[in-house]
Amino acid sequence: MKACKRVFVLILSFVFVLTGVLSYSSYDVEAATSMNKVYADLLDSKLKTANNADGISDGFQIHMLDSGSSVPVYRITDIDKDGTSELLVGVCVATDYVFLTDIYTYKKDGSWKHLIGTSFSKDRLYINKKGLIVYHFDQAGASGENYYRIYSSSLVDTDADSASYKKMTFYQLTDKAVKKVKKGKYKYKGQSKCKCGW
Numbered sequence: 001m002k003a004c005k006r007v008f009v010l011i012l013s014f015v016f017v018l019t020g021v022l023s024y025s026s027y028d029v030e031a032a033t034s035m036n037k038v039y040a041d042l043l044d045s046k047l048k049t050a051n052n053a054d055g056i057s058d059g060f061q062i063h064m065l066d067s068g069s070s071v072p073v074y075r076i077t078d079i080d081k082d083g084t085s086e087l088l089v090g091v092c093v094a095t096d097y098v099f100l101t102d103i104y105t106y107k108k109d110g111s112w113k114h115l116i117g118t119s120f121s122k123d124r125l126y127i128n129k130k131g132l133i134v135y136h137f138d139q140a141g142a143s144g145e146n147y148y149r150i151y152s153s154s155l156v157d158t159d160a161d162s163a164s165y166k167k168m169t170f171y172q173l174t175d176k177a178v179k180k181v182k183k184g185k186y187k188y189k190g191q192s193k194c195k196c197g198w
Contacts, residue, residue, distance in 0.1 A: 032184065035106040039087045040182035042104060042112060043074055046089055047173055059101040059118030063091035073098060073170035073194050074177070076186045080131045080150045086115070088127075090170060092194035098170050100125040103133060107153050115155050116148070128163040170194045 050064050050072045064070050075088045090100040102117040103125065115133070118125060122138035133155065135146045148155040171177060172192035180188050 031108075034110050035085065036182055036184045038106055038110070038112050039076060039104070040178050042087060043089070043173055043181060044178045046074075046102075047072060047175070047178065050173075059099070059120065059123060060089060060091065062121045063093075063099045063101060071192070071194065072173040074173050074181075075168055075170045076181070077168070079103075079127055079133070082150070086150070087112075088168075088170070089173075090125075092170060092172070098168075098194055100127075105150065105153050113153055115150065126165045127168070128161060129166045130161055130163045132158060132161055132163070134165070167195070 046060065049061060060072075064072065071092045073090055073092045076085050077088065078085045080086075084106055087104040087106075088100055089102040089104070090098045092098050099118075103115045104112050105115055107113055116125065116135060118135075120137075120139055124136040126134040126136065128134055131149070133148045133150070135148070137144060137146070145160065147158045147160050149158045150156075170193065171187050172194070177188075177191065180186070
């Protein structure tokens with residue numbers, strides 16, 4: 001009788017564990033699917049404004065129109081290693097330099113948040129090897145750098161850090177790329193790349 005009870009308890013425990021794993025996996029997949037759709041919609045919006053000279057209001061458009069060889073690029077990566085990937089958007093010039101202009105994050109409620117963006121042609125965004133966001137500004141004779149870390153879907157000021165910038169590969173933003181991102185494929189065979197050494 002005791003052996004039967006033990007077996008019953010073991011089976012019941014296994015069922016509870018399995019149910020928990022399956023429900024977590026289901027949530028995880030649902031969240032990833034939602035994030036992919038949100039980021040695909042954002043990229044689609046950026047692609048539509050890439051070559052729009054009307055009402056230029058941000059660094060992305062400024063850099064796109066600054067050079068005839070500019071190409072819109074993106075990268076989806078977990079900057080701060082918290083389990084949520086951020087969307088990085090920028091402009092690639094001459095295949096070897098990226099002007100990173102915008103960083104977005106995905107929120108648990110299924111929406112996106114614009115963490116930071118540039119507004120002048122001389123401003124620069126970088127990611128360093130410690131996962132910090134570095135904003136280099138150069139406006140009206142004043143220049144310098146501000147350092148931020150991501151905390152709970154927001155940017156928090158942090159101390160200056162001398163860690164070198166992280167080298168990244170960005171991917172060309174096209175209609176096909178938008179469709180791929182929606183399906184959870186952030187890069188695909190044959191896609192043009194821009195290797196950024198900052």
